[in-house]
Amino acid sequence: MKRSDLLLVGILIFIGLAGLLVFKSLAADHLIAVIRQDDQVIERIDLTKVKESRTITVSGDYHNIIQIEPNRIRFEKSDCPEQICVYTGWLSEYGDIAVCLPNKAIVSIEKE
Numbered sequence: 001m002k003r004s005d006l007l008l009v010g011i012l013i014f015i016g017l018a019g020l021l022v023f024k025s026l027a028a029d030h031l032i033a034v035i036r037q038d039d040q041v042i043e044r045i046d047l048t049k050v051k052e053s054r055t056i057t058v059s060g061d062y063h064n065i066i067q068i069e070p071n072r073i074r075f076e077k078s079d080c081p082e083q084i085c086v087y088t089g090w091l092s093e094y095g096d097i098a099v100c101l102p103n104k105a106i107v108s109i110e111k112e
Contacts, residue, residue: 030112031094033073035066037105047071047092047109062103073107075100 033045037058050070058064064085067076072092075085078100085100097108 031071031092032110032112033068033091034108034110035105036108037103045073046112047073058100058103058105060103060105062100064100064103064105066107073109074098075105075107078103 030049031047033047035042035045035056035058037060042058043056045068047068048071050068053067053069055076056066056068058066062078062080064075064080065077067074072090074090075088075098078086080100080102085098085105088098091098091107091109094109094111097106099106
């Protein structure tokens, strides 16, 4: 192979990878956080459109404070006995889920 052939192959690989990155960024789905309690949707939030941090309080047998930030969500505080929902941490990817069983509250991330 000549040096010019190697250069051409390198340029084609670069163009292919750049095109793949552009396509992937344009085809990205919005991540939607869904907050449910007792099988009822309380709120749907497009995490990609969140600009400022805010909280939502979910009341029931117990109280959950859910914190929402750009591209992520979590149970910030809860007065339930074991705090498993709080220890789950931040949810930021499709399929992530956190549950507070005592309060029957669920936070999940879905695609648009």
